[in-house]
Amino acid sequence: MAKLTLLGAINNALDQQLEKDKNVVVYGEDAGFEGGVFRVTKGLQKKHGKDRVFDTPISEAAILGSAVGMAANGLRPIPEIQFSGFMFPGYNQIAVHIARMRNRSRGKYPMPIVVRMPYGGGVRALEHHSESLETLFAHIPGLKLVIPATPYDAKGLLTAAIKDNDPVIYFEPKKIYRAFKQEVPEEEYEVPIGKARIVKEGSDLTVVSWGAMLHETQKAIKDLGDDYSIELIDLRTIAPMDTKTVIESVKKTGRFMVVHEAVKTLGIGSELISRVNEGAFFHLEAQPTRVTAPDITVPLPKGEHHHIVDAKRIAHEIKKLAHFE
Amino acid sequence: MLFDHYDPLKKEMFGVLDKDGKITNKDFEPDIDDDTLVHMYKTMVLARIADVKALQYQRQGRMLTFAPVQGQEACQIGPMAASAKSDWLVPAFREAAAMLYKGVSLKQAYLYWFGNERGSRYDDDVNVMPINVPIGSQVNHAAGIAYAAKLKKSGEAVITYIGDGGTSHGEFHEGVNFGAVYSVPMVTIIQNNQYAISTPRELATKAKTLAQKASSYGIPGIQVDGNDVLAMYEATKVALERAKNGDGPTLIEAVTYRLGPHTTSDDPSIYRKETEVEEWREKDPITRFKKYLSNRKLWNKDKEEKLQEETKKFVTNTFKEVEKTGQYGVDDVYDYNYETMPDDLKAQKEAYLAYLKESEGE
Numbered sequence: 001m002a003k004l005t006l007l008g009a010i011n012n013a014l015d016q017q018l019e020k021d022k023n024v025v026v027y028g029e030d031a032g033f034e035g036g037v038f039r040v041t042k043g044l045q046k047k048h049g050k051d052r053v054f055d056t057p058i059s060e061a062a063i064l065g066s067a068v069g070m071a072a073n074g075l076r077p078i079p080e081i082q083f084s085g086f087m088f089p090g091y092n093q094i095a096v097h098i099a100r101m102r103n104r105s106r107g108k109y110p111m112p113i114v115v116r117m118p119y120g121g122g123v124r125a126l127e128h129h130s131e132s133l134e135t136l137f138a139h140i141p142g143l144k145l146v147i148p149a150t151p152y153d154a155k156g157l158l159t160a161a162i163k164d165n166d167p168v169i170y171f172e173p174k175k176i177y178r179a180f181k182q183e184v185p186e187e188e189y190e191v192p193i194g195k196a197r198i199v200k201e202g203s204d205l206t207v208v209s210w211g212a213m214l215h216e217t218q219k220a221i222k223d224l225g226d227d228y229s230i231e232l233i234d235l236r237t238i239a240p241m242d243t244k245t246v247i248e249s250v251k252k253t254g255r256f257m258v259v260h261e262a263v264k265t266l267g268i269g270s271e272l273i274s275r276v277n278e279g280a281f282f283h284l285e286a287q288p289t290r291v292t293a294p295d296i297t298v299p300l301p302k303g304e305h306h307h308i309v310d311a312k313r314i315a316h317e318i319k320k321l322a323h324f325e
Numbered sequence: 326m327l328f329d330h331y332d333p334l335k336k337e338m339f340g341v342l343d344k345d346g347k348i349t350n351k352d353f354e355p356d357i358d359d360d361t362l363v364h365m366y367k368t369m370v371l372a373r374i375a376d377v378k379a380l381q382y383q384r385q386g387r388m389l390t391f392a393p394v395q396g397q398e399a400c401q402i403g404p405m406a407a408s409a410k411s412d413w414l415v416p417a418f419r420e421a422a423a424m425l426y427k428g429v430s431l432k433q434a435y436l437y438w439f440g441n442e443r444g445s446r447y448d449d450d451v452n453v454m455p456i457n458v459p460i461g462s463q464v465n466h467a468a469g470i471a472y473a474a475k476l477k478k479s480g481e482a483v484i485t486y487i488g489d490g491g492t493s494h495g496e497f498h499e500g501v502n503f504g505a506v507y508s509v510p511m512v513t514i515i516q517n518n519q520y521a522i523s524t525p526r527e528l529a530t531k532a533k534t535l536a537q538k539a540s541s542y543g544i545p546g547i548q549v550d551g552n553d554v555l556a557m558y559e560a561t562k563v564a565l566e567r568a569k570n571g572d573g574p575t576l577i578e579a580v581t582y583r584l585g586p587h588t589t590s591d592d593p594s595i596y597r598k599e600t601e602v603e604e605w606r607e608k609d610p611i612t613r614f615k616k617y618l619s620n621r622k623l624w625n626k627d628k629e630e631k632l633q634e635e636t637k638k639f640v641t642n643t644f645k646e647v648e649k650t651g652q653y654g655v656d657d658v659y660d661y662n663y664e665t666m667p668d669d670l671k672a673q674k675e676a677y678l679a680y681l682k683e684s685e686g687e
Contacts, residue, residue, distance in 0.1 A: 025476070051476055057506060062465050062499035069415070069469020072454060074477065077469070089495070096459050097466070103661040104455050106446035110664060142662045165664045194667065240667030 004184040007177040009151035010040050010116075013158040014078065016188055018048045021076060024162065027054045028063055028080030028116075037082055038118060038177060060090030064115065068097045072109045076162060081117040084171065085128035091136070098167045099142035111167045114158070118174035119147075120212050120261050121308050124301040131298055132211075132262035137169045138239040138271070144193055145238040147171040149214040151182040153236060156191025164193060173211035196242035198249070202231035205255040205322050208246055208272060210235040213309070217259050220314035228322055238268055246272065247279035254285035255321055259314055264292040286324035291317045327353060327563045328545040328575070333536035338580060339560060340550035344608060346616025355559040357406070359623055365406050365426075365554060366618055367632060369398040369611050372422035374636045375431055376585070379438060382644060383589045391438040392419040396552075396584030399610030400516050402426055403557025404484055404577075407565060413452040413474075415467040415485035417460070419516070419583075423486065427453050431640065435647045442661070443651075452481070461491045464500030464513060471509035471574075482510035482568040484561065490521020492538065493529045501576065505542040510568035512561060513576050516551060518583040523596035536578035544574050551579030552610040555617070582608070655681070 004012060017024045026041055026048075032055035035042030045053040056063050060081060067077040081087045087094070094115065102110045121130035137145045146161060146168060148154035154172075161168035199214070200221070207230055209217045214234050221230050231249050235242065250256045256276050258269035269290040276288055291314055293307050331337040341350040348354050357365075376395050382388040394401070401423035405414065414420070414427045421434055428451040437444030437456060445455035454470075457463035467485035474481040491497055492515055504511040515535045519526050532538060539546025545567075549560045557579060564575035582605035586593050593602075618624035659674045660666065666674070 054507075057499070057502055059499040059503060061462070061496050062468065062503035065462055065465020065496065065500065066469030066472060066503055069466040069471070069483075070473045071469075072466065073413075073470045073473035073479075073481075075473045092459065092462060092496070093465065097462060101455075102663070104442060104445055106442050106661055108446050108449070109454070240669055243669065 001183045001185055003181040004151045005178045005181050006148065006151045006154045006173070007038065007040055009154040009184050010158055010172065011042060011044070012184065013155040013162070014041060015044060015047065017159065017162045018044060018052060020188070023074060023076045024078065025052045025070065025075055026078045026080070027056055029056055029058055029082045031055060031080045036080060038174065040172070041080070060087060061093055064090035064093035064098065067113045067115070068093060068101060068111065071111045071113050072101070076112045078114045078116060078162065081115065083129045084117040084119040084133055085131045087117060087133075094137070094143070094169070095140050099140045102166065103142060110165045112165045113167045114161045114170050115167070116170045116172060118177075119171040120173050120175055121298055121304055122175040122212060124304070127300065130304070132260065132293075134171070134238050134260075134262055134268050135266055138268060142167065143239060144168045145171065146193055146236060147173065147211045147238060148236065149173065149176070149211055149234050151184050153191050153197070155184050156189050157193065157236065159188060160190040160193050163190065168193065171211065175212040176215060179215070191236070194237045194240045194242055196236055196245040197234045198245065199232040199234050200230065202229040202253065204229040204253055205257065205318065206231045206233065206246070206249040206253045207257045207259060207318065208233045208235055209259040210238070211261065213259050213261050216309065216311045217314050219311035220318060223311060223315050224318060228318065230318065241271070241275070243275045243279060246276065250276050250280040251283045254283050255324070256284070256288040257291060257318065257321055258289070259291045259309065261293060261308055263295045264290055265295050267292050286321055289317060289321050327560065328547050331547050333534040333539070333546050333548050333578070336533055336548070338548045338550055339556050340553045341555045341559065342553045342613055342617055344613060346613050346620055353556070353559050355555055355562065357558065361406060362618060363623055365402050366614055366624065368426045369402050369422060369554070369614065370632055371431070371636055371640070372398050372401075372425055373611060374633070375421065375425075375434070375640050378637075378640045378644065379435070380585070380589065387648065388435075389438055389440050390589045392588045393583075393585035394419055394421045396582050396605065396610070397516055397518060398422045399554035399614065400514065400551035400557050400579035400581050403554040404512070404514060404561035407558045407562040408482070408484060411452060411479070411481050412565065413454070413467070413470050413481060413483040415454045415463050415470065415483060416456060417463055417486050417488060417491065418456045418458055419488070420486050424453055427451060429453055431643045432647060435644055436651050439647050439651045441651045441653060443657070461487060461494030461496035461500070463487070464497050465503065467511055467513070468500045468504040468509060471504060471511040472507055475507070475509050480569065482512065482565050484512045484514060486514050486516060488521060489515060489517040489519065489526045489529055489535060490524065491515075492535050501542050501574065504574040505544045508571060508573035511574040512564040512568060513574065514561070515576070515578045516581055517578055518581050520583065520587070520597065522587045522591060534578060536576060539576035542576070544576060546576040546578065548578045548580060551581030552608045552613065554610060554614050
């Protein structure tokens with residue numbers, strides 16, 4: 001066991017899989033020599049060589065399109081997109097090829113690709129460095145989308161993603177890259193894709209969140225004290241969604257809230273509420289609640305606090321939902 | 326080296342066969358054994374007949390819209406004949422002739438245009454990627470396949486195709502550049518068939534030739550008579566040797582002409598003159614190659630008649646087989662997006678099957 005940050009746990013998982021499987025390659029803009037702009041891949045090129053851990057031209061379509069070819073020819077590529085807001089020139093490859101090649105070739109060319117990208121706000125960055133674009137991936141059949149909120153899950157989910165024979169989009173909540181440390185086992189382990197985690201059991205209200213927002217929600221719950229019995233679920237995998245865990249919880253509590261960083265309309269919260277309605281309609285005691293960013297472009301840092309919800313806002317909304325009669 | 330003799334900036338085009346099938350460039354006539362020459366010719370004829378028949382089937386409403394290959398057989402068969410079995414083909418969507426030569430069966434090729442993904446499930450030992458519809462994106466796949474080949478030291482090289490229109494796309498630039506940076510074993514063949522649907526080549530780029538774009542990536546580029554199967558063979562052979570020696574990618578511009586429409590939904594008479602088409606018919610790649618084979622006593626009228634008759638029968642029977650076996654079940658719809666079907670999708674499939682059962686007779 002070692003105490004690692006979320007960033008350190010990702011580095012550890014990459015290092016371990018590069019070591020164990022010679023078909024794994026890690027690459028992206030500045031991902032080789034300097035170890036990425038956040039240093040997630042630091043030290044990996046030195047250890048595993050320039051052919052398996054490498055820098056690329058600033059070409060998102062080539063970074064993701066080449067992954068299609070590498071996967072078709074037996075590699076397990078792990079391309080990095082420097083910031084999720086810059087993935088759009090490569091989105092074509094994700095949506096039209098990475099997600100479809102298994103289906104198109106009737107299974108001849110599966111796509112064991114993990115696309116890593118830092119996402120989310122709260123780091124006082126320039127435009128295009130703060131988006132939460134879950135919906136753009138969860139809406140595409142053929143893709144899986146995971147988001148760790150802890151170092152333990154970061155390593156376990158990434159390991160599972162690398163071993164998965166289908167493409168996985170791996171969002172890294174950059175705000176909490178180095179926020180805290182956690183004991184992370186040295187040995188290989190997997191956190192199963194498609195399984196949510198009940199962070200805290202409770203009986204009055206269910207809150208679902210993920211990524212950096214999970215920690216804001218935890219803070220809100222802590223601030224509220226013992227007056228409220230809240231069940232907190234870390235969704236961990238956005239697609240395929242663990243509907244069962246969420247439904248079982250809402251059946252117990254009768255109240256449902258989703259907290260996410262992404263904008264409201266057609267955010268993952270919309271899908272969660274639809275599923276709650278389908279699966280626990282007669283158990284609901286209040287209308288389901290979405291606590292999200294408004295439907296506007298992420299502002300520059302001076303205005304970001306009006307966009308991202310924080311613990312105070314979450315606590316406020318929890319109280320309203322808990323008291324609804 | 327071949328590429329040093331033809332400067333794309335001066336519009337120097339490489340060719341070895343004239344219109345009458347005579348060798349005009351003895352220095353670069355490829356050394357191909359007789360059996361291979363005949364096999365190349367037969368595959369060109371198969372592709373042509375399959376194309377003509379498919380056009381009929383499509384007009385009869387028995388096949389989907391498709392992209393005819395007529396006129397471009399030489400720039401596909403030459404390169405494929407120059408490649409090894411283990412070399413990869415990464416097609417765009419008008420490479421039926423190349424695919425047939427590389428081991429995709431006519432049944433599979435037809436099944437795809439019939440509307441069934443099973444037509445893209447080629448045999449395991451056939452290194453061909455499925456037909457790629459989004460323009461230009463296949464070049465990046467080729468770069469990745471070639472990167473993997475280099476890393477694994479597999480000895481494979483990759484040939485990818487793109488059209489003249491596709492070279493305007495950012496993915497063409499990114500893919501060729503990516504391949505060049507890492508010196509991967511990759512050959513990019515631009516089939517310059519003069520039109521991107523209706524848009525003429527002059528509106529794709531201000532560059533004099535498409536081959537000259539190679540110089541900006543630091544790789545060799547050559548313009549080749551794309552209706553000359555021997556020249557296409559030779560240029561590709563040299564490019565593949567470079568690729569396998571670790572010298573990196575090559576860009577080949579094949580100057581050719583699409584004799585048919587862009588797809589069966591297109592009416593080319595709107596944007597090009599029949600006299601232009603007639604000029605290119607005179608340069609038909611199959612006729613030229615047939616004359617060459619006849620001059621070498623490898624081909625004659627009797628053989629031609631027999632081949633035409635047998636091929637037509639084969640093509641007709643293959644399509645009948647496709648019509649009989651190409652139907653689609655519910656499993657075919659649901660079972661291929663994931664290795665293991667997620668629970669949500671299982672529930673959706675079950676709900677649909679239940680609906681089918683409940684609604685029987687409605």
